[in-house]
Amino acid sequence: MRTTLSVIKADIGSLAGHHIAPPQLLDVAKQELTRAKKEGLIEDFYVTNCGDDLELIMTHTKGEGNQEIHTLAWETFRKAADVAKELGLYGAGQDLLSDAFSGNLRGMGPGFAEIEFEERPAEPVVVFMADKTEPGAFNLPIFRIFADPFNTAGLVIAPTLHRGFTFEILDVMEGKVVELDTPEEMYDLLALIGTPGRYVIRRVYTREEPRDVAAALSTTRLNLIAGKYVGKDDPVAIVRAQSKFPALGEILEPFAFPHLVAGWMRGSHHGPLMPVSEKDAKPSRFDGPPRVIALGFNIKNAKLIGPSDLFADVAFERARALANEIADYLRRHGPFMPHRLGAEEMEYTTLPQVLEKLKDRFRTVEGA
Ligand code: 13P
Ligand code: 13P
Ligand code: MG
Numbered sequence: 001m002r003t004t005l006s007v008i009k010a011d012i013g014s015l016a017g018h019h020i021a022p023p024q025l026l027d028v029a030k031q032e033l034t035r036a037k038k039e040g041l042i043e044d045f046y047v048t049n050c051g052d053d054l055e056l057i058m059t060h061t062k063g064e065g066n067q068e069i070h071t072l073a074w075e076t077f078r079k080a081a082d083v084a085k086e087l088g089l090y091g092a093g094q095d096l097l098s099d100a101f102s103g104n105l106r107g108m109g110p111g112f113a114e115i116e117f118e119e120r121p122a123e124p125v126v127v128f129m130a131d132k133t134e135p136g137a138f139n140l141p142i143f144r145i146f147a148d149p150f151n152t153a154g155l156v157i158a159p160t161l162h163r164g165f166t167f168e169i170l171d172v173m174e175g176k177v178v179e180l181d182t183p184e185e186m187y188d189l190l191a192l193i194g195t196p197g198r199y200v201i202r203r204v205y206t207r208e209e210p211r212d213v214a215a216a217l218s219t220t221r222l223n224l225i226a227g228k229y230v231g232k233d234d235p236v237a238i239v240r241a242q243s244k245f246p247a248l249g250e251i252l253e254p255f256a257f258p259h260l261v262a263g264w265m266r267g268s269h270h271g272p273l274m275p276v277s278e279k280d281a282k283p284s285r286f287d288g289p290p291r292v293i294a295l296g297f298n299i300k301n302a303k304l305i306g307p308s309d310l311f312a313d314v315a316f317e318r319a320r321a322l323a324n325e326i327a328d329y330l331r332r333h334g335p336f337m338p339h340r341l342g343a344e345e346m347e348y349t350t351l352p353q354v355l356e357k358l359k360d361r362f363r364t365v366e367g368a
């Protein structure tokens with residue numbers, strides 16, 4: 001049976017600043033998706049939020065990029081945005097960039113990751129959702145999951161994983177993609193994805209035949225508006241687990257290291273990516289530090305079994321403690337790089353005005 005898992009998200013308003021999508025918005029989404037399930041448009045759903053981003057996790061049999069599914073998500077976000085406006089929430093309708101929706105969410109503001117697959121007898125998946133960061137934040141953990149033998153033991157010891165994986169990389173500036181095979185092209189891959197603001201992992205495939213999608217990440221808006229900086233999109237990702245894919249624990253292990261990502265406070269600062277439970281996904285310290293949640297499901301006959309709140313585990317407490325320590329350290333840099341992002345990557349800047357104001361006061365000095 002071919003099932004599609006669609007994870008579609010948007011920031012459509014937040015309580016008391018950018019830190020949480022309140023229950024009233026989740027209620028709208030639950031109502032709309034309950035109706036869609038009754039009507040048979042979708043098979044199942046789960047609604048959650050990571051910080052101020054509202055996430056619709058849906059299963060159906062209509063394939064990727066389906067017009068009816070995208071319209072359902074769009075209309076759901078619009079209705080929730082109306083409630084956000086009524087409640088006077090902050091940034092109501094923030095991610096709904098256009099009024100002219102034509103059936104596909106590409107370029108419209110919401111982000112989405114979708115995978116259509118033939119269901120295995122047991123089909124475990126992990127859905128990752130992050131706030132106060134950008135899609136490139138997943139480059140490091142996704143690399144480690146699918147290409148680092150020190151993370152994923154299966155690459156070395158499991159015959160089903162031993163051939164490695166193919167990574168599809170999006171060049172955000174050129175709007176082009178390239179596929180690279182690991183382990184052979186690992187160094188080329190790292191040469192690209194080590195610049196996560198420009199080169200973003202978009203999909204991962206098995207190399208073992210038949211080639212199958214192992215992971216999908218939301219890079220939607222970035223993809224469309226190539227050639228200019230379009231701000232940070234809080235990303236989502238789907239990763240399939242077990243048998244010919246990495247084991248659940250191999251998929252979660254990279255998040256035990258809270259690596260630095262871009263997108264904290266005003267989309268303009270680096271901070272550690274803190275793995276948290278659903279209930280702790282409310283970034284309030286300096287609007288952060290950036291958060292990631294992970295929900296584990298099994299999919300059976302297109303129904304969602306679960307979820308399990310995967311970072312609600314004492315084993316991630318040290319990652320959280322380390323993230324807090326890194327946050328303290330970075331915050332002491334105030335407006336200085338590398339806590340603050342480079343000028344070309346910032347969502348806000350006053351630099352042009354400052355330079356304009358000071359232009360007549362800059363003097364040329366000899367020998368400088
Ligand atoms: P089980 O032997 O519990 O199925 O676990 C296999 C596995 O992949 C653990 O990482
Ligand atoms: P979001 O992108 O999550 O809306 O955050 C905006 C911001 O810059 C908060 O400081
Ligand atoms: Mg917001």
Ligand code: MG
Pocket residue numbers: 011051052053131132234
């Ligand atoms: Mg957000």
